[in-house]
Amino acid sequence: MEKYFYIDYEQAKRRFKPIVNQAHKGIQGHALIIGGSYGKIGSVCLSAKACLKSGAGLVTVYVPKCGYEIVQTVMPEVMVLTDECNEYISSIQTTLSIQVIGMGMGMGLHKETQQAFFQFLKMNYLPIVIDADGLNILSENKTWLENLSDKTVLTPHRKELERLIGIWESQEQMLEMVKEFSKKYNIVIVVKGAPTMIVYKNDVYVNTTGNQALATAGSGDVLTGIITGLIAQGYDMIDAAILGVYLHGLTADLAVHETSYNSFIASDIIQYLGKAFLTLKK
Numbered sequence: 001m002e003k004y005f006y007i008d009y010e011q012a013k014r015r016f017k018p019i020v021n022q023a024h025k026g027i028q029g030h031a032l033i034i035g036g037s038y039g040k041i042g043s044v045c046l047s048a049k050a051c052l053k054s055g056a057g058l059v060t061v062y063v064p065k066c067g068y069e070i071v072q073t074v075m076p077e078v079m080v081l082t083d084e085c086n087e088y089i090s091s092i093q094t095t096l097s098i099q100v101i102g103m104g105m106g107m108g109l110h111k112e113t114q115q116a117f118f119q120f121l122k123m124n125y126l127p128i129v130i131d132a133d134g135l136n137i138l139s140e141n142k143t144w145l146e147n148l149s150d151k152t153v154l155t156p157h158r159k160e161l162e163r164l165i166g167i168w169e170s171q172e173q174m175l176e177m178v179k180e181f182s183k184k185y186n187i188v189i190v191v192k193g194a195p196t197m198i199v200y201k202n203d204v205y206v207n208t209t210g211n212q213a214l215a216t217a218g219s220g221d222v223l224t225g226i227i228t229g230l231i232a233q234g235y236d237m238i239d240a241a242i243l244g245v246y247l248h249g250l251t252a253d254l255a256v257h258e259t260s261y262n263s264f265i266a267s268d269i270i271q272y273l274g275k276a277f278l279t280l281k282k
């Protein structure tokens, strides 16, 4: 029996959990953002900053060496681990105690990166949000999908989704394909677009916020950071996806009267996150 829900203010408000007075950064959780390659370190910066500004207590990023000074300069709040390779990720080694991983943004498709991703997936048991080139790597190696834990959120845009599950004739057919995919791997899929729809098994959540201002580079990288940051502080996969998508879109609705559609960029999503959270204040 399929169920359709609209992600509106009521749905978001009842999922929102205010941060308690006695909170400290350990309670708010430690997130690890893995991604980036030469020329695309900005995607990791966007995800990491969005993660912190969604309420995560600590954020560490794992990037190729070329990203070290960039990230440390752009975001003093974020800690940095680097790969031994300068231009791309060649192996993912970490012994950090973390609550959630967000990965794939700007990561590229180098063969060594693909192998590093595969080795990481096989030993990962933590909640994970996979986006962008992480999705594209899975599309090129579909047998690796068996290694996804049931604490996984995928965040494809329509083209990334097509690579992953094949082409569809209609939106209805696409949703049926995504539901089958979700049931097969027991995972949440955020189908980004206008509107964004979140699928978990037979349930479909249709977002009601957002606008064309979001059609700008890095807006998906920011969404990955928001969902990762919510999971870091204890939201489960589906609530983090629902609340994250709602807040992400709401920033654009709140901003456009000041920024216009044309001059809204991904960093504005992060800048307006506080205003979006305040609308849910209890």
Ligand SMILES: NC(=O)C1=CN([C@@H]2O[C@H](COP(=O)(O)OP(=O)(O)OC[C@H]3O[C@@H](n4cnc5c(N)ncnc54)[C@H](OP(=O)(O)O)[C@@H]3O)[C@@H](O)[C@H]2O)[C@@H](O)CC1
Pocket: 039, 040, 041, 042, 043, 044, 104, 105, 106, 107, 108, 132, 133, 157, 158, 159, 160, 193, 217, 218, 219, 220, 221
């Ligand atoms: N500052 C940085 O470091 C940034 C780094 N970034 C990183 O770049 C990597 C590549 O990500 P990507 O989504 O740009 O391209 P990719 O999946 O290779 O497919 C390209 C084709 O897909 C389509 N298409 C694209 N977007 C779509 C959408 N929303 N909805 C529907 N379709 C869409 C479109 O196809 P078309 O419509 O032209 O046929 C386009 O030609 C990735 O790792 C990302 O994190 C970016 O985030 C930008 C900022």
Ligand SMILES: Nc1ncnc2c1ncn2[C@@H]1O[C@H](COP(=O)(O)OP(=O)(O)O)[C@@H](O)[C@H]1O
Pocket: 132, 157, 192, 193, 194, 195, 196, 210, 211, 212, 213, 214, 215, 216, 217, 218, 219, 220, 221, 222, 223
């Ligand atoms: N016209 C639109 N209306 C609403 N949301 C949009 C629109 N265009 C893009 N978006 C949103 O912007 C984001 C784009 O994601 P993505 O293509 O992965 O960006 P990037 O990879 O550049 O960071 C998604 O969350 C998508 O839902």
Ligand SMILES: [Mg+2]
Pocket: 131, 132, 157, 220, 221
């Ligand atoms: Mg993207």
